[in-house]
Amino acid sequence: MKVLVAVKRVVDYNVKVRVKSDGTGVDIANVKMSMNPFDEIAVEEAVRLREKGAVTEVIAVSCGVTQCQETLRTAMAIGADRAILVETAEELQPLAVAKVLKALVDKEQPGLVILGKQAIDDDCNQTGQMLAALADLPQATFASKVEVAGGKASVTREVDGGLETISISLPAVITTDLRLNEPRYVTLPNIMKAKKKQLDIFKPADLGVDVAPRIKTLKVSEPPKRSAGIKVPDVATLVSKLKNDAKVI
Amino acid sequence: MACLVIAEHDNNSVKGATLNTVTAAAQCGGDLHVLIAGANAGPAAAAAAKIAGVTKVLHADGAYFAHGLAENVAAQVLALASNYSHIVFPATASGKNIAPRVAAKLDVGQVSDITKVVSPDTFERPIYAGNAIALVQSLDATKVLTVRTTGFDPAAATGGSATIEVLSAAADAGKSTFVGSEIAKNDRPELTAAKIIVSGGRALGSSEKFNEVLTPLADKLGAALGASRAAVDAGYAPNDWQVGQTGKIVAPQLYVACGISGAIQHLAGMKDSKVIVAINKDPEAPIFSVADYGLEADLFTAVPELIKAL
Numbered sequence: 199m200k201v202l203v204a205v206k207r208v209v210d211y212n213v214k215v216r217v218k219s220d221g222t223g224v225d226i227a228n229v230k231m232s233m234n235p236f237d238e239i240a241v242e243e244a245v246r247l248r249e250k251g252a253v254t255e256v257i258a259v260s261c262g263v264t265q266c267q268e269t270l271r272t273a274m275a276i277g278a279d280r281a282i283l284v285e286t287a288e289e290l291q292p293l294a295v296a297k298v299l300k301a302l303v304d305k306e307q308p309g310l311v312i313l314g315k316q317a318i319d320d321d322c323n324q325t326g327q328m329l330a331a332l333a334d335l336p337q338a339t340f341a342s343k344v345e346v347a348g349g350k351a352s353v354t355r356e357v358d359g360g361l362e363t364i365s366i367s368l369p370a371v372i373t374t375d376l377r378l379n380e381p382r383y384v385t386l387p388n389i390m391k392a393k394k395k396q397l398d399i400f401k402p403a404d405l406g407v408d409v410a411p412r413i414k415t416l417k418v419s420e421p422p423k424r425s426a427g428i429k430v431p432d433v434a435t436l437v438s439k440l441k442n443d444a445k446v447i
Numbered sequence: 448m449a450c451l452v453i454a455e456h457d458n459n460s461v462k463g464a465t466l467n468t469v470t471a472a473a474q475c476g477g478d479l480h481v482l483i484a485g486a487n488a489g490p491a492a493a494a495a496a497k498i499a500g501v502t503k504v505l506h507a508d509g510a511y512f513a514h515g516l517a518e519n520v521a522a523q524v525l526a527l528a529s530n531y532s533h534i535v536f537p538a539t540a541s542g543k544n545i546a547p548r549v550a551a552k553l554d555v556g557q558v559s560d561i562t563k564v565v566s567p568d569t570f571e572r573p574i575y576a577g578n579a580i581a582l583v584q585s586l587d588a589t590k591v592l593t594v595r596t597t598g599f600d601p602a603a604a605t606g607g608s609a610t611i612e613v614l615s616a617a618a619d620a621g622k623s624t625f626v627g628s629e630i631a632k633n634d635r636p637e638l639t640a641a642k643i644i645v646s647g648g649r650a651l652g653s654s655e656k657f658n659e660v661l662t663p664l665a666d667k668l669g670a671a672l673g674a675s676r677a678a679v680d681a682g683y684a685p686n687d688w689q690v691g692q693t694g695k696i697v698a699p700q701l702y703v704a705c706g707i708s709g710a711i712q713h714l715a716g717m718k719d720s721k722v723i724v725a726i727n728k729d730p731e732a733p734i735f736s737v738a739d740y741g742l743e744a745d746l747f748t749a750v751p752e753l754i755k756a757l
Contacts, residue, residue, distance in 0.1 A: 214711060215575045224579050292547065293556050318692065321574055322559045327517065327547035336622035337517055339544045342686070352626065357540040358639075358695075360687050363626040364516065370622075376676070376693055377686060412556030417582040421573065424718065427739040433752040436724065436742050444722045444739065446643070446701040447668060447757070 199309025199368070200255045201244040203278060204299055205237040207262060207269040208319045221417045233269050236314025238276070239374040242381040243344060244312050245277035252346045253310070255279050259302055261295050263287055267397060274392035275384040281397045286409060292320075294402075294409035296328035301405035303333050308369065310351070315340050315373040326373035336366040340375040448477035448567070450533040452501075453524060455541050456483060456491035458513070461498070463640045464537035466601035469498055471594040472535040473602070474564035478502050480531075481609070484523045484616075486513035492611050499603040502610075509616035514628075515541050518620035521548040526617050528553055528589065533567070538593035538696075539639075546593050555587035560696075562598035576692040576715035596639060597698035597719060631685050638688065641671035643701045646690055646717070649677035650706025650727070650746060657683040660750050661705060667757050673697065673717075675707045691716035705746045709734025726750065 209215055210230040218225050233241075247253040258273035260266040261284040270281035284298045303311060311333075316323035330337035338344075338353035342361065345352045346368070354363045356375045384392075402409045430436045440447050450472040455462040465481070472479055480503045483492040492506040505527065511519050524545070528534060534549060536542030538560045550557035562580075563571035569584045570592065638644065645665040651657040657678065665672050674684035676691055690697055692715040702720035707713060709725070709732055717723070718737050725738035726746045735741040742749055 209575070211712070215578050217579045224575060291556055293551060293554075296551055316693070319575055321576065321692070322557075323543050324547035324550070324557050324559060327544065328551035328557075330517075331521065331548040331551035336620075337544075337548065338623070339517070340540060355540075356686055357628070358687060359630040360628065360685070361630075362514070362628040364514075364623050365626050366623040377680070412585070412587050413558060414584045414586055415581050416569065416584055418574070419580050419582070421577060421580050421718075424723075424737050424739075427723070427735070427737075427741060429735070429741045429743060433742065433744075433749055433756050436740055437753065437756045439740055440701070440722070440724070444701075446722050 199253055200257060200306060201247060201253050202302060202306060202308040202311045203240050203244045203256060203258050203273065204311070204313045204325065205241060205258055205260050205269050205273050206234040206317045207231050207260065207266045208234045208317055211235055211318055217418055217420045221419055223415070223418050231265070233272050234314050234317045236316060236374050238381040239376070239378050240312040240314050241273045241276045241278055242379050243374060246379065247346060248277070257282060257306060257308070259284070259299065261286070261290050261298050270397060271392050272384060274395045275388045276382060280395055283397060283399045284402055284405065285399050286402050288409050289411055290409055291411050291413060292322050292324035292328055293412055294407070295325050296332055297407045298402055298405060298409070299329045300332040301407055310346070310368060311371045313371070313373050315375055326371050330371040336370045338364055338366050338370065339373045341372050342375050342377045344372060344378065448532040449530065450475050450477055450479050450535055451527060451531040452479065452481045453534070453536045453542065453545065454481050454483050454491070454495055455537050455539055456485060456488065458485045458488040459490045461491055461494045463601060463637065464539050464596045466498065466604060467596035467599045468535055468537040468594045469500060469602040470599040471561065471564055472533060473500050475533045475535070475567050477532065480505055482507070482524065482527065484512045484520050486510050496609040496611050497605050497607050499606040501607050504609050504611045505614050506611055507614040507616040509619065511619040512616070514625035516623050516625060517545045517548050518622045519617070520545050521552065522617040522620055524549045525552050531589065533590045533592065536593045538595050542593050546591055550591035553589055553591065555589050555591055556585060557591040558583060558585055559593050560595045561592055562595050576711050577718065578711065595696060597696055631687055635665065636669070636671045638671045638673055638695050639697055641699050643668045643670035644673045644697055644699045645670045645703045645705065646673035646675065646707060647678050647684065647705050648675040648707035649681060651678060651683055654683045660747065663754050664750055667754050675713050704734050705750060707734055708732045709737065
């Protein structure tokens with residue numbers, strides 16, 4: 199079976215972003231971009247399933263600006279077989295991406311779609327669930343273990359009190375949590391090979407999808423700053439501060 | 448205009464996160480209804496009816512609701528959706544799992560993790576691991592929201608007297624089944640609801656040390672235990688203790704960070720705490736930039752001293 203993996207180009211997780219002074223957004227000009235960490239885990243999982251023989255082809259998909267091609271090349275260097283870019287300069291929200299992915303699911307008929315649980319820029323945690331709803335597929339979110347056998351997937355999920363295991367019938371949508379796997383480093387030979395792999399480019403209109411935003415960002419501001427704290431010389435001072443000044447114990 | 452709150456419950460009682468969600472929903476205006484979809488969830492429905500401000504509890508019972516599978520609960524919510532302007536979930540593992548499924552079926556955008564209701568269609572939510580706050584307006588007729596529970600005070604669990612209406616349950620979607628769970632047992636306060644949290648990082652060195660050093664302090668303070676991702680990945684603490692962008696978001700009265708450097712992703716989960724104490728031997732650790740009280744010391748000596756001094 200085929201696996202479709204969705205990857206997003208985001209501001210690198212180590213970058214401390216700055217809010218633009220005019221309040222229109224965060225400043226991402228000249229900032230290092232990379233693949234969303236959860237999506238790396240998703241690609242790795244898909245490639246591991248292929249290495250185990252459960253999967254025949256891994257297709258990486260990204261939606262967004264032209265530069266998302268770099269993210270797709272990274273996915274192919276990890277081991278994805280080919281890639282699809284749905285190119286648009288519009289701001290894409292989870293519902294729009296889910297609709298694009300639904301169109302690609304109809305077209306490619308994958309047995310499994312793997313996404314990251316959330317993107318570290320908008321922190322939405324919606325796209326996988328929305329895709330599952332639109333394509334009418336079962337979902338397993340926040341996966342920390344995936345086993346595929348006999349037309350079903352057994353997925354262990356990270357939930358609030360601990361772990362939960364569910365069984366879903368394939369095709370299905372899975373979103374990855376941090377502890378699903380440790381993504382491999384891409385090697386130079388694989389980066390070179392990835393340059394030769396097939397990358398198809400579509401527009402949302404080619405897929406018949408309207409990507410107009412449904413949520414309007416009115417303003418982006420800095421979070422309230424914490425007032426500067428103090429360093430205490432020893433434990434006794436700390437305890438007295440907590441008891442007398444902060445009154446929290 | 449009316450709001451539907453999807454309760455998080457264990458069939459016998461309503462979880463704390465539901466109370467914070469009710470407060471947020473009340474700020475959206477209109478009648479306030481709560482949905483309890485569960486298996487033999489009569490006691491949970493009765494508890495929900497007592498929450499102050501709730502006017503009606505809708506109770507749907509079916510064996511396939513027992514574990515809150517997204518496909519089944521979403522179907523039940525969708526059966527009711529046309530009566531509501533707002534459909535509100537707590538931003539817990541369960542709420543995050545179900546809400547987008549409902550939104551997509553209704554063909555509306557969803558607003559995640561709101562921290563403030565500005566008006567019935569305008570909300571604040573943190574983005575980029577809490578490093579920016581976005582003011583967003585939903586352009587859709589139905590607003591599907593998840594609520595960051597630490598952003599709202601809990602509604603009173605008693606004092607309400609809502610009517611309970613028993614619904615005919617939506618059919619089992621039959622797409623997924625619950626196999627089993629490993630829920631960590633502990634008698635400490637729940638992490639997201641605790642007034643005091645003692646949290647440990649990589650510096651603890653091992654699972655034994657983590658328990659040996661931090662458990663007595665947590666016991667002394669009546670605190671919940673938390674951990675950084677480094678501590679969880681190294682196996683010092685279970686996954687569900689992780690505080691941060693990808694773990695739990697907490698805002699206790701007192702947060703004690705022991706041996707945690709304070710990466711952006713960790714700060715995202717705890718920087719709304721009222722008072723932050725950092726114990727770290729590295730004077731350059733970024734955690735000191737958010738700590739109200741910083742103690743530059745080896746935690747293996749400072750923590751036992753602290754326990755003695757309390």
